[in-house]
Amino acid sequence: MSDAVDGLPATTARAITIAALVGTLALAGYDRAVLGGIGIGLAFAAVSRWFAGPHRRVAVAAALLPVIVIGAVAGLARTLDPTSGALVVVASVTAAAAGATATGWPSSTAVRRIGTAAIIAAAVAAILAVLGHGIDTAGGIGPAAETVLWLPGSGISGVLVWIVAAGLALAVGSVALPSAAFTTPRYADSSIAMRNTLALTVVFAAGLAFVSLSVGTLFARYVFSMESLIAGVAGSGVARGLLAAVALFGVTLTALGLVVGYVWNLVADGSGAIVAVAVGTVFGTTGAFVGTVGAVAPGGQDDLVAPLFGAIAVVLGAGWLAMKHGTRLIAATPDPATVIAVGLAAGSVTVGTTSDAADVTVFGTVLPSLVALAAGLFVYDVGRYGRTLGREIGLEGASRRPQLVRVGWSGAVAAVGVPIAAGGLWIGTVLAPALSVPATAGVVAGVTAVVGGAWLLLR
Incomplete structure (x- = not known):
């Protein structure tokens, strides 16, 4: 058995990276400015790794860092829209965390050099x-x-x-x-x-x-x-x-x-x-x-x-x-999965709460929000499992089979949950004019109880 490490096994890390990509691309379906945020985040993730290399590579990374920040600030200034700006920030952070998940979290030396x-x-x-x-x-x-x-x-x-x-x-x-x-x-x-x-x-x-x-x-x-x-x-x-x-x-x-x-x-x-x-x-x-x-x-x-x-x-x-x-804190507790999950959830909430009722469409608003939320929950669940596996067994000793089983199960739940949630939103939209406030509260409480009970049973 290998030594226990507080990190993510390779199979789990790849699954989280793919889920983060799917979630951020779903947000890009709502606003194409998100694509710029994805590029900025991935560029920062790549450059941050170079700060731990030889001095020539460190010099190149230090030269590229302000260029990336300039691109981010200029991109945010061009949007002139709070919603687009928030989504660009969310996409940048999520993509950077996804890059750190795929290539490895920056070392404490790299973090100090980035700060300098x-x-x-x-x-x-x-x-x-x-x-x-x-x-x-x-x-x-x-x-x-x-x-x-x-x-x-x-x-x-x-x-x-x-x-x-x-x-x-x-x-x-x-x-x-x-x-x-x-x-x-x-x-x-x-x-x-x-x-x-x-x-x-x-x-x-x-x-x-x-x-x-x-x-x-x-x-x-x-x-x-x-x-x-x-x-x-x-x-x-x-x-x-x-x-x-x-x-x-x-x-x-x-x-x-x-x-x-x-x-x-x-x-x-x-x-x-x-x-x-x-x-x-x-x-x-x-x-x-x-x-x-x-x-x-x-x-x-x-x-x-x-x-x-x-x-x-x-x-x-x-x-x-x-x-x-x-x-x-950053160097000692690398948890990019939580950062990705929070970022995707924030993007989903941003899309859902800033859309006008008249402009809401299934493919332009509902699906991007729900897919991003499902991807965030998937990343959180799989990331928690992967960290536990790394602590108890070790990154090198973690077998692929249990990881793939957990990834498949969480992915199936997320895949089934998206259409169910979309159908629930459609039913709520249809019944909204006919339900009073107490009736609406009762429906919400009933759905919450059913979902909570199913979650407890499935666990």
Whole structure:
């Protein structure tokens, strides 16, 4: 007999995954926006597994996490319908739990890294929201970039300011990251020496460019050809743009170094994955911002960028709080079956309680609600059985035959229950005008007693 484990055997896990898929697809029959929620949940489930892998995979996962959140927030914003929004959230959570059931619950290390990526992405998104507001205030990305490039001045003095800014930013950024972020202790001294040499080289090159341009400006008064050259450099947007890009790269390296240095000792993770998490998150969030600005700029919808990234910062911050306070609970008591069951039941109730009587149809409203509810009950029942089996026998020692018997029995009950429930709703709709309130209460009590008695007998 294998050791008892608090989890789900493979056969039960596959049955729960299929039932979750059936239930969420049934909800998609009521509102196609649910399909987007399913995609978001499955993507999050896949990415969350990568946080426990090698550092390169962790960096990719950290870059994809803010992109997934942006897609979720943008999808919810496009629905503009509370019912659709609620169903999208339900589908996302259900699909994520189903993915965790199929591939395995994230480890405590992965959960901690997800939380770290969430708080870093929240901070970056908040900064980008302010930047988006500035772009909107300036009248678009073009005017905003032009304002920044020419902010130090329109003459040669502006170019000199950009040379100093780019040189200092790149020099500081080259020494900002801790040596342990990208090398081993054996090569720490040589790494420090190499980075110091690089920083001095950058400072020397920037100083040489500054002095050369300053001296050239003085001699330009006497040499006509040099005067035209200096004027061309002073009025070149390309030169300013290149210097601004170098300065931005240096500032990014410096920010990463500060984040790594601050978070390194705060994260209970001895593998040093904070560098991969920080780098991936910053570049993923920034890339999503650039893509969003590029997508909305042609339509003149720059005013949407700041609210979108502000909402993303709030969502990621809330996710970080949830991960921080629930890491031990999430890692110690993995029960995705309960999450799936609650999600499907919530979706069923949402469909049933928000539909107008005039718009209710059998295939568009009744069946999606009942199928989702039946799938949720099936998942709860089978999941409880699977967890008990895992605790008492062990995941490896659990035989397929009893699992298949329980899955078949619960599935048969759910399959029979859906048409019976649909018929009951139809009868209730037909008799509703003829029944008084006491008579209706009596019918409900009688049906409840019959169902409860049958349940007790069948158990």
